[in-house]
Amino acid sequence: MRYWLMKSEPEAFSIDDLMKMENQTDHWDGIRNYQARNFMRDDMRVGDKILFYHSNCEEPGVVGIAEVASEAYPDFTAFKSDSKYYDPKSTEEKPRWFMVDVKFVEKFKESVSLKKIKTIPELSDMKLVQKGNRLSIMTVEKNEFDIIVNLAKTGE
DNA sequence: GCCAACGTTGGC
DNA sequence: GCCAACGTTGGC
Numbered sequence: 680m681r682y683w684l685m686k687s688e689p690e691a692f693s694i695d696d697l698m699k700m701e702n703q704t705d706h707w708d709g710i711r712n713y714q715a716r717n718f719m720r721d722d723m724r725v726g727d728k729i730l731f732y733h734s735n736c737e738e739p740g741v742v743g744i745a746e747v748a749s750e751a752y753p754d755f756t757a758f759k760s761d762s763k764y765y766d767p768k769s770t771e772e773k774p775r776w777f778m779v780d781v782k783f784v785e786k787f788k789e790s791v792s793l794k795k796i797k798t799i800p801e802l803s804d805m806k807l808v809q810k811g812n813r814l815s816i817m818t819v820e821k822n823e824f825d826i827i828v829n830l831a832k833t834g835e
Numbered sequence: 836g837c838c839a840a841c842g843t844t845g846g847c
Numbered sequence: 848g849c850c851a852a853c854g855t856t857g858g859c
Contacts, residue, residue, distance in 0.1 A: 686857085712842075735857050793858080811840040813856045 703783035740792035749780035
């Protein structure tokens with residue numbers, strides 16, 4: 680099993696929004712970066728665990744856990760000319776963009792802020808804290824995943 | 836709102 | 848294939 684971190688702007692789609700979806704599951708649309716797409720299309724498997732990260736907000740950080748709930752399939756928002764994710768270069772015959780379904784697992788009582796993560800030496804190799812990394816989907820090591828979950832539960 | 840970092844586009 | 852211009856991300 681692999682571990683991931685996926686960023687979302689809470690104003691656009693928060694973990695609370697995911698919780699409220701039918702089956703607490705939604706498709707992760709709008710990814711328009713090749714590296715992030717390749718992660719979803721080539722590497723994600725049903726059951727992989729995801730750190731749900733809120734970006735571009737008051738307190739950026741990991742707010743809970745989700746899991747991959749489907750294999751990748753074409754991101755249909757790219758086909759719709761009225762969608763903000765419309766991309767005329769992606770067609771139903773030759774889709775350029777993909778997405779997976781993501782299912783809610785849990786919301787942390789205490790989220791683990793980016794600020795906090797930066798103070799933990801064992802987390803200093805996370806791609807999240809490396810300079811200039813703007814990827815919205817990234818891999819996470821198992822021990823990093825465990826440390827963050829533990830931080831959420833115990834504060835340590 | 837600023838701005839650094841980075842990805843993408845497109846002219847040549 | 849280079850690289851300048853431009854757009855986006857995301858922390859602060």
